Amino acid sequence: MAKGLLFYIKILLLFCTLGIYITPAMAQIIVDPEEENDTTQIMQAIPLAFSQVPYFTYGQGLGIMSPDSLFLMNIRFRMQNRAGFTFTEGENTQIEARVRRLRLRFDGFVYSPRLSYVIQLSFSRGDMDWDNTEFPNVIRDAMIFYRISPKLILGMGQTKLPGNRQRVNSSGDLQFVDRSIVNATLNVDRDFGIQATYSDRLFSNFYYVLRGAISSGEGRNIIATDGGLSYTGRVELLPLGRFERFGDYFEGDLIRERTPKVSIGISSSQNNNTLRTGGQIGTLLYEPTDMSTYMTDWLLKYQGFAFASEFLYRTSPMALTYNEEGNVRYVYTGLGQNYQASYIFYNDVEIAGRYTNLAPGSEINAMTPTIEHYTLGVTKYLKGHRVKIQSDLTYENRIFDPAAGRLNNNNWQLRFQVELGI
Template identity: 40%
Template structure:
């Protein structure tokens, strides 16, 4: 009990310190992880006539948190980390039709060391060709056009981390060919179409012994586009004067992947076909924001043996749900509520976790998402029948509270 009081006191002390910093009069531009910024109002820029542009930006997220029980052992724990540290370079070469986007990561949690032994510093390395304002292509390593929360930059999140549904079922990043198109762009009825053909093994992989991964996505905006790319930034920081809605669906077929999560996860003893269906929406109006996502994943295309049964049964499959509701209180303060859950496919409950998360958050924006203070408190459930020794301990209403400060340009 004393340790919890000390943690809450530290959070309260840091919260007061951030409030006294006061607002800053700097413009914040929403960055996209699906194309380079043609003009940046922030960061450091180098430009030579119309033949070269370099935008240089950085951001970091420093976190201090408390868990009433940790993931790996049944004891309380402290999280004191640089959660994210990123460098971003983007612009164009020769002319504005040939763009590029590079993002590097330097914190331990950003380098895929949980499921591998090789440090994955390169997150994005893309070359783009802009046919027109409504059509462009990409080649390289980047985020797949999957669920909305994953494609939203981690610098534009209203809670310190993405949901448990995202972490279980996201299709993340991959290397290959990408295409993006806008149809009927105008004041109303905008449609975005996106697609990718990629290796299927995720970022930083040398070979793909199986087939390829195929991703398609469609987004419909019945009331027109959001201010400042707000359909890919959480929270209604722009205070939309009229209701804005984006409805998206994605489908990914990963043919013969060797990783448990497709582009993520541990290496499997043999290849598997994964199908992932995603539906999501973003709604904003007058400071209110709603974001929701639904996942459905199925696995097949393999035969069970005595050697692979456990690993193949533990492939994450089933459904996931995430709902977030937020309200801006003036221009600087925001409150957020989240409910998220993961339900294993019927017949696999003994091999996988049933997860649930209920959380509240508070944000204080000094320069929108570029400079902000975040407070988070959540209750986590992790359940399974206890029939498989490889699964970790269960918990109900685990307390997880943290503060996070983000600073970037």
């Protein structure tokens, strides 16, 4: 009897010892990012009986899945370290040296792949909109999504509104050091509310995407309410088929589309009783007002060549607001145009050019100039948009209205940036 008991004890110890070595080995699965392995397939390849700890994957970030497969979290980070020099006529050279963006992102699902989430946090001062909000605005995205069907997704929380393409594209997926001044001035940015996305095929290879949002209209992490809401809608048409690997949501043709691909986007946003100069962005107005923003964009990619254009137009029935002392703060009304073209060589070096024109409306043209930008950019992609070195040179022409009594001026801006992320 004692010998038999001793035998079973030895077997039990053997299995325990094997478990100690097998569990970490099964958990430390290293995935080649180039292979783009599907997380679900990876997890299914791991026998549940061999592990009682979370599974780790290394591909598009660090993936962690619970042993019961009811929870998945993917962790990513990225940073943009930038140096810039602005040379203005008759003035000292301005130097920019800072961490422009530092982001931490979490995404995954809870209980079911149909119930997913996205969380994104920012940590650099300029990225937290500190100057306008006067507090560390850390939360950028906090969204819960539910996929009702393969074609329809609903979401609630705070994230980007379905506005112009350049704004919807991640700041980590740009082919210049930063977005254009048209986007910085007229975009509708992030907001808290509910969103819906529906995509389908119209006929043959012609696809379309419908996006809509009802939001607070005050921007991210603003708790003040004014009784008005913002309504945003967008239509995207893809007459030549879908882009490979969602290539319509990052700049430059890094995929080198094998056939011509085109996307046409039309967006509109109505923000009622807004409290900020840019609706969801900007400083506080002296009194609430309404504003309407209309946007259209075009995108073409084919065999390394890419061309994109955007038109943004904003109106307001009361663009100027005043305080008791007579000081004025205004909604930027007017038209913005942006055009950019690029080609990426087989050594992953890209040359890009951009022309931008931002013209104020008649209500405010005495207070702010028309601005033109001519930009030439060079990017070396080391690992796509995740790891890259960028530099661009911009000539800026500022044209003031003669009634403003100010002389036109121009300046040059040289910027250099290194981006690293997972």
